Amino acid sequence: MLQTVWAELDLSALRHNLAQVRACAPRARVMAMLKADAYGHGLLTCARALAEEADGIAVARLDEAERLRNELPHMPLLLTASALDDEALRWCAAHAVAITLHDHSVLERILRMADTPPLWLKFNSGMNRLGFSPSQFKDVARRLCDKGVHGVMMSHFACADEPLNPLTQAQIAAFRQAHAEHLPDWPASMANSAGVIAHPDSHADWVRPGIMLYGSSPIAGADLDLRPVMTLKARILGFQDVAAGQSVGYGGDWVASRPSRIATVGIGYGDGYPRRIAPSAQAWVNGQRVPLAGRVSMDMLALDVTAAGDVAVGEVVTLWGRNLPVDEVAAHAGTISYELLCRVKGRVQRVIRD
Structure with missing residues (x-):
């Protein structure tokens, strides 16, 4: 039957774009951002396409993580922006879904848990959206280390798509200092798509590409051989x-x-x-x-x-x-x-x- 309107999804382009991420950041692992139904492309469709290509998959909401865990039982998963009660924390721990820890109320519950979910600890390097501030971070890191928790330290850029904006270098410097002082043995992650493309000094251990996976560049004029999905x-x-x-x-x-x-x-x-x-x-x-x-x-x-x-x-x-x-x-x-x-x-x- 004739279709009136449709969206063609080129999964070979998706895999090609992930390969371009690796070319830009060859020493980093890739956490593919598939939040918001893979930016409108279909969560499970894109997850299956990248199952052998990505080192992990990140989503924003718990229901997305549940769908992914049912589909990909062994893929490292990261939950970036979801409300987390005790039941959700227990589910994440039981299913090895990493949470983004950015709030004291969740920290206190984590410290009381016998079995904690994998953690990505968020440092507020200057975006002022989520994360522990520099004045809070030392104590948070100490308490987690005292409990024997080991995770990934992360932050997020505010202006990485503006290559000349000085805030980006200030964020990188603040992040590096906090990492070196408080969690030097934890893997680190800062770079989103713009960081992957324009700020190689932010690549660290994990990069978290989003929009560039789907063939769109956050940096105007960047020639990256990205293909629209x-x-x-x-x-x-x-x-x-x-x-x-x-x-x-x-x-x-x-x-x-x-x-x-x-x-x-x-x-x-x-x-x-x-x-x-x-x-x-x-x-x-x-x-x-x-x-x-x-x-x-x-x-x-x-x-x-x-x-x-x-x-x-x-x-x-x-x-x-x-x-x-x-x-x-x-x-x-x-x-x-x-x-x-x-x-x-x-x-x-x-x-x-x-």
């Missing part, structure tokens, strides 16, 4: 021939400057395509770029295909992916590729290409 596609539903001066779509914002052929495409904000997107945004059809025409609707959008040659009902349109980088579409929408990928809805069928 998701290509979002939809079909043309019909055409309208409009005269100069006629408008298209809700609000009548777009007005034809010449006689124009308008294609209506079966994708809209109900599928996750951004409603608020600049008039300069484009799509790919018949081997070329064409501009959007008017506002994005819930289930449809319009393209000006006047100069696109011979296109027909049912023709495939690429909204982002191969031929049209998601980073470019995100810039037209005033957002980031992370958000666009994560917001692709469940009604958009995922089609695996491998």
Whole structure:
């Protein structure tokens, strides 16, 4: 049956991008970030694809960790941002799922446990989101070491995607100092995708790539041979021939400057395509770029295909992916590729290409 809208997932691209991570950080182990349903690509689909490639997989929520542990009983797993009560801590301990320890209330419960889950201890090096501050860290590290706990020391960058921002080097220096003074025998982890690409002095023992696994670079202009994993596609539903001066779509914002052929495409904000997107945004059809025409609707959008040659009902349109980088579409929408990928809805069928 003909599909109206779908997302093609190229799993060979996912594995290729992980290989690019290893090329950038050859001495580090790779904790693949598959949070938020693998950035909208499908948690289990991506986990299976990377099961032989990654050294570990990280997710944000406990239910994600539960699904992964059922699927991959021996894969090292890390839980990064989940509320943890005693039951959750016991489950993590029993199933060897590492937790991110960043809070005194969880610390106290950990210290009372006979069998603790694996720990990644978070140091607040300057992002001020989660983690123990430099003034707290010495005591926390001492108490864990007194209990005989051994884990990984971690932190997270605030501005690593801005290569000249001085905060990044300040964070690296603060992290290195705390690591050397308090937990020198623990493995260390700082680098996200931007750290992998732009800050080799942050690679340490573990890197935690996210967005670059899916083919998007957090560093503008970086030439990394990353390949898009998701290509979002939809079909043309019909055409309208409009005269100069006629408008298209809700609000009548777009007005034809010449006689124009308008294609209506079966994708809209109900599928996750951004409603608020600049008039300069484009799509790919018949081997070329064409501009959007008017506002994005819930289930449809319009393209000006006047100069696109011979296109027909049912023709495939690429909204982002191969031929049209998601980073470019995100810039037209005033957002980031992370958000666009994560917001692709469940009604958009995922089609695996491998």
